[in-house]
Amino acid sequence: MEATIAKSKSVTMDCHNVDKKLRQIFDLTEDEANFHMKQSAFLYQLAVQTMPKSQHCLSMRLTVEYFRDDSFDQELPVKYSDPTLQHYVIFSTNVIASTVVINSTVMHARDSMNQVFHVLTNGQNYYAMKHWFLGNTFKDAVVEVLNIDPFIPDYYDKTTPSHLNLPTEFRVSFHGINNASAMHSRTQYISIFSHSHYLLPEIFKNLEKVVVLDDDIVVQQDLSTLWSLNMGQKVMGAIQICSVRLGQVRSYLGESSFHKNSCTWMSGLNVIDLARWRKLGISETYWKLVKEVSKKEGSAALASLLTFQDLIYALDNDWVLSGLGHDYGLSTQSIKKAAVLHYNGNMKPWLELGIPKYKKIEGSRGTKVLTILTLS
Incomplete structure (x- = not known):
């Protein structure tokens, strides 16, 4: 010294x-x-x-048309709450994107009679969505549009947003080892549930199982087999990303306790056991974790990763192919093989900056399942 x-x-x-x-x-x-x-x-x-210019005013135009139309009170309340049917949930404020999801799902379904779609949107887009889906049919499937605003509880603290939240896209960067010799930086795009997803048990009190679809996906195969999955004691079926484990994103998770070898998971296509969700108090666990990590960037994503730790049933990777919104190197074979294409990333297919070769995909039955609509 x-x-x-x-x-x-x-x-x-x-x-x-x-x-x-x-x-x-x-x-x-x-x-x-x-x-x-x-x-x-x-x-x-x-x-x-x-953003296509025609979409800027689309919601306003549809809202005006809704109140001009005298036949907007058509409802099918029995089907909407029938637990024996296949219920799909979509969180969206984009009427075109949600239409592509529903249309591609129905198009490839063996039997659309049992399909019920619930589009959850905010008050600003509610009447536009309602008018659009009342005026369009999707084979024998029915579509319910719900305004999520009344379902948002008012007893959460100020860290809880009082509006609709879409799935959170979280980009993580970490160091990996290439050929056990050199260190290199890796970046992974992860799409995770938002605050709004944890209102599902309250919104659908009569349902025990739902499939949640993001509004940036396109379905290429029949999804009915998802309803016969035996997930055991797990709460949710999702695609796991074991190339990114919780230990590799330790800097994002802070001091929270977690298993470092646990795989991360993706939203996009998620099978949810609402009965077990309620039994385990998943929503309560999530809000508790949100308070703990509220000061960190991407708090919703972090809390979601920790909430479902050891509660994920790993779906086969052939179910979903992710990365069509940021990865230029996906093979044609993997695209054709996937049941669901997930355009996670900044380059959404409805934007001009979307990756051109992914904008129009030939489905498994030789039908174009994605078309960028231009409305005059």
Whole structure:
């Protein structure tokens, strides 16, 4: 210690150099902040420009038409709550995207008579969605549009948003080992449940099982076999990503307790046992975890990963192919083989910046299941 102190005293400090160095650090920080501000403005402008102009006013036009139409009170309440039918849930504010999901699911179903779709949207888009789906038919399937706003409880604390939340897309970066020799950085896009998903047991009190579909997927095969899955004591069936384990994203999870070898999981196609969900108090566990990680970026995603730890039934990977919204390298064979295509990522198929070769996919029956609609 004496030697260290003596050495430090022997080094003369030039205040001018220290001041110069601090000013350089300040300038670099300011330049970086300006760069991120300009990048944010550019990306916002890009998102506005790439959205088809016809979709900007679509919701307003449909809302006006809803109140002009005298036949908008058509309802099928018995089918909507019949637990013996196949119930699909879609959280969405995009009428075109949700239509593609429903249409592709019905198109490839062996029997659409038993299919019931529940589109959960917010008050702003409720009447537009309702008018659209009342005016369009999907074989023998029925579609119910629900406004989620009245279902959002008012007894949660201020960390809980009081509006509809769509699935959270969470990008994680971590270091991996390539050929056990060199370290390299990896980035993985993970789509996880949002706050709104944890209202499912309250919204569908008469149902014991539902299949949740994201609004950025396209179905290529019949999904009816999902209803005969025996998930044992698990709460949810989902695609697991074992290339990303919780231990690899430790920096995102903070001090929460977790099994480092547990695989992460994806939303997109999820089979949910609502009866077991209620029994285990999954929603209560989630909100408790949200409070613990509320100060972290992506708190909903982190809480979801921890909530369903050891409660995931791993679906076969052939069920869902993810990455069509960011990965240019997916093979044609894997696309044709998948039952569901998931366009997770920033390049959604309804945007001009969507990956062109993924915008129109030939389905397993030789039918185009995705078309970017242009409404005049």
